[in-house]
Amino acid sequence: MVAAAAGLLLILWLITIPLAMAPEPIGNNAQLFADGTRVTVQLTVVSGLIGVVLGVLAALGKVSRVAPLRWVAGFYIWVMRGTPLLVQVLFVYFALPEISPWLRMSEFTAACMALALNVGAYNAEAIRAGLLAVPKGQLEAARSLGLSRWHTFIDITFPQAFKIALPPLVNNIVALLKDSSLAFTIGVVELTNAGSQVKSTSFQAVPVFIATAIIYLVLTTVMTQISDAVERRFDIEGKLG
Amino acid sequence: MSQTAALLAGEPLIRVDGVNKHFGPHHVLKDVSTHFNAGEVAVILGASGSGKSTLLRMLNRLETHDSGRIVVDGIEVSDDARQLDKLRTEVGMVFQQFNLFPHLTVLDNVALAPRRVRGLSRAEAEARAKDLLDRVGLSAHIHKHPFQLSGGQQQRVAIARSLAMQPKVLLFDEPTSALDPEMVKEVLDVMKRLAATGMTMLVVTHEMGFAREVADRVLFIDQGRVAADAPPEQFFGAQDNERIRAFLGQILH
Numbered sequence: 072m073v074a075a076a077a078g079l080l081l082i083l084w085l086i087t088i089p090l091a092m093a094p095e096p097i098g099n100n101a102q103l104f105a106d107g108t109r110v111t112v113q114l115t116v117v118s119g120l121i122g123v124v125l126g127v128l129a130a131l132g133k134v135s136r137v138a139p140l141r142w143v144a145g146f147y148i149w150v151m152r153g154t155p156l157l158v159q160v161l162f163v164y165f166a167l168p169e170i171s172p173w174l175r176m177s178e179f180t181a182a183c184m185a186l187a188l189n190v191g192a193y194n195a196e197a198i199r200a201g202l203l204a205v206p207k208g209q210l211e212a213a214r215s216l217g218l219s220r221w222h223t224f225i226d227i228t229f230p231q232a233f234k235i236a237l238p239p240l241v242n243n244i245v246a247l248l249k250d251s252s253l254a255f256t257i258g259v260v261e262l263t264n265a266g267s268q269v270k271s272t273s274f275q276a277v278p279v280f281i282a283t284a285i286i287y288l289v290l291t292t293v294m295t296q297i298s299d300a301v302e303r304r305f306d307i308e309g310k311l312g
Numbered sequence: 313m314s315q316t317a318a319l320l321a322g323e324p325l326i327r328v329d330g331v332n333k334h335f336g337p338h339h340v341l342k343d344v345s346t347h348f349n350a351g352e353v354a355v356i357l358g359a360s361g362s363g364k365s366t367l368l369r370m371l372n373r374l375e376t377h378d379s380g381r382i383v384v385d386g387i388e389v390s391d392d393a394r395q396l397d398k399l400r401t402e403v404g405m406v407f408q409q410f411n412l413f414p415h416l417t418v419l420d421n422v423a424l425a426p427r428r429v430r431g432l433s434r435a436e437a438e439a440r441a442k443d444l445l446d447r448v449g450l451s452a453h454i455h456k457h458p459f460q461l462s463g464g465q466q467q468r469v470a471i472a473r474s475l476a477m478q479p480k481v482l483l484f485d486e487p488t489s490a491l492d493p494e495m496v497k498e499v500l501d502v503m504k505r506l507a508a509t510g511m512t513m514l515v516v517t518h519e520m521g522f523a524r525e526v527a528d529r530v531l532f533i534d535q536g537r538v539a540a541d542a543p544p545e546q547f548f549g550a551q552d553n554e555r556i557r558a559f560l561g562q563i564l565h
Contacts, residue, residue, distance in 0.1 A: 212411035212470075215372050216425035216477060217401035226424060230415050307415065308459045 074300075079293050083109055086286075096273035097282045100265075107265025108286055114179070114251040114261060118186035119244050125187060126194025126240075133199050144195065151192030157253050160185040164257040182254035190247045194240055201236030202228065234305045241298035245291050262286060323386075325350040325481060325512055326371060331380030333366055333536075340366050342536040343380070350480070353513045355523040355544075358533035359559060364516045367533065368483050371514070372403040385480055401429055404474030408486040410466040412458040412473070418445065419454040422473045429477065437476075444472040448502050464495030468502055481512040488519060518563055524548055532556055 086108055090101035097104065132144025151159070164181040167174035176184070205228050213223040252263035260268075266283035270276050303311060324347035333341040340363040348354055358364040369375040370382060373389055373396055382389040387399045413421050422441035426432045432440070445454055448468040458466055467487055474482055484503070488496040500522050507513055507526045517523070523530055523544055530547040532540035534555055540547060551557050 206411075208407060208409055208411040209413065211374050212405075212407065212413070215374065215400055215403070215405040216473070217397055217429045218425055219397060219428075222428045226428065227413055234415070305415075307457050 076297055079112070079290075079297065082289065082293065083112060090282075093282065094278075096269055096275050097278060100269045100273075103265045103269060104262070104282065104286065107260055107262040108290070110179070110260060111248070111251050111262040111287075112290065114182055114186060114254055114259070115244070115248045118183045118190060118251070119247055121183070121187035122190035122194055122243075122247065123240065125191025126198050129191060129195035130198035130202060133195060134202055148192045148195055151189050152196075156185070156189050156250055157256065159189055160253050160257060163188075178254070178257050178259045181257060182251070182259050186247060186251060186254070189250070190243050193243045193246075197236045197239035197243065198232065200239070201232035201234070204235045205231045237298070237302055237305065241295070241301075244298075245294055248290055248294060249287065324348055325352075325385055326514075327381075327383045328367075328371075329381040329383075331367075331370065331377045331382060333363070333370065333375065333377050340536055341370075341377075344536070344538055345380075346531065346538055346541065348481070348512065348514060350512050351510050352528050353507045353511075353526055354515070354529045354531060355527040356514065356516045356531045356533060357518075357523065357559070362533045363536045364533045365485050368485055368514060368516050371481075371483060372400050372405060374405070397429075401477055402480045404477060404479035404482040406467070406470050406474055406482065406484045406487050408489050410458070410463070410470045410490070412466055412469055414458050417455050417457055418450065418461070418469050421458070421469055422476045425473070426476050440476055441472070444475050445469070447505075448472050449498075462495060463491045464498045467491065467495075467499045471499075471502055471506070475506075481514065482506070484513065484515040484517065486516055486518070488517065520548070520560075520563060532559070534559075 087101050087105040090104050091098055093101070129144045129147055132140040133148070135141055135144070160182060163185040164176075164178065167176075167181075209227055209231065210223060213227045218226065251261060254261050255264040255267070258264075262283060266279050270279045273279065326348040328344055328346050331341055331344045332339070344363075344367060356364045356368065366375050370377050371384060371389065373391075376391075377389075384399055385402050387395055387402070389399060390396070412418075413424070416424065419438060419441050422444060423434070423437035426437040426440060427434060430437075442451070442454060445451055448471060450465060450468055450472070453461060453465065458469070461469065471482075471487075487503070488499050491499065496519070500519060503513070503515070503522065504526055515522070515527075525544075527544050530540070530542060530544050531538055532547070532553075540553060540556055547556075548560070551560065
């Protein structure tokens with residue numbers, strides 16, 4: 072897991088080198104591609120982390136015994152999954168500042184916020200499924216030992232639920248990495264935007280978009296490696312072989 | 313302390329008064345009254361669906377009762393969260409399906425509750441856990457995870473886990489019913505040794521040998537009522553109750 076994460080950092084650090092060695096029009100725009108890649112990864116990591124927290128909160132809301140919490144969580148998930156991400160990105164960036172000037176934010180922040188809100192709704196369903204999959208006997212054992220509701224959740228339910236939710240969560244984060252390209256529409260210079268800029272100056276769409284796609288593929292591959300390592304870390308029963 | 317006080321006052325450790333329980337239209341327990349004294353080993357028998365597990369599970373509020381009163385060690389069993397947490401620290405439970413925590417090692421399974429509930433340091437809790445695991449014969453397995461153990465070993469860990477809280481009474485809900493025959497003995501042996509230490513135990517089981525040999529009392533639950541409550545020699549002796557004779561006949565073949 073540490074190795075895979077270090078690999079990702081190394082790729083971000085050194086990506087300019089192979090890009091610079093590539094033929095025109097990639098080589099002479101290596102810096103732009105590298106910067107775009109970094110922004111794409113930043114968007115994914117920031118909104119991914121916030122999205123997991125939002126997902127946990129919304130999942131807890133949805134299984135809560137307090138009805139208003141269930142309604143709020145249900146409404147959030149319903150809206151976020153039922154509207155296009157592109158509309159959400161545009162709404163956060165263009166519409167929120169009109170509602171209140173306090174909600175004016177930079178392109179990057181707005182993109183992070185929209186992406187986090189969106190992935191959080193999908194994460195909530197993954198985590199909720201995990202919470203519901205923990206056998207009832209686990210709760211009974213924890214409660215009959217005198218553990219409080221809080222410790223039952225933190226020590227017993229959540230670790231088991233998270234393990235079950237991990238594969239769908241990773242799936243969501245990989246989708247998020249690709250969806251971060253929608254930040255292009257509000258002017259964030261991430262990888263797709265960088266590729267598009269190079270295309271408009273070089274007029275060579277084929278090599279530009281092949282290079283762009285390959286970089287995405289490398290990133291998602293590394294990400295899957297990290298998630299496999301995390302899954303293995305949690306797989307104390309050796310089910311993965 | 314309160315247990316001693318209760319004993320001096322002649323008050324039983326557990327008192328069940330006129331308790332009723334329904335599952336939908338099904339009247340599971342009908343006006344059940346009984347009590348259990350400290351240091352007593354009571355075996356609860358009955359056909360499947362007779363309400364015996366329900367009675368046991370109501371004593372630490374894993375099931376609610378519809379009416380009547382249950383008082384354990386001076387604590388009224390109710391929905392009051394604070395009282396409930398206190399009650400559960402004094403009442404241990406061993407389940408048919410063991411319900412060990414699969415993500416924790418054997419040692420952590422046993423040491424967790426004393427740390428979280430009793431406020432013991434990790435070192436203190438682990439020392440207590442090691443001692444208990446030694447007593448149930450599992451010293452060699454403390455760093456394993458539950459899935460690496462046999463059913464009999466898992467149930468012994470579960471017993472150690474309950475004991476780590478130093479409860480005043482231990483409830484056993486069919487502790488050997490999910491075990492392969494060759495593993496039943498190792499669990500019953502641990503339970504017998506525990507009974508010999510003076511532990512208060514309420515055991516729902518089909519192990520007649522255990523009831524005969526260890527129990528101070530045998531309760532027979534039939535159609536939601538306590539149909540018999542007698543010392544084992546009397547219960548298993550000349551039994552004039554037709555339904556009990558039929559039940560024993562089926563169990564003993």
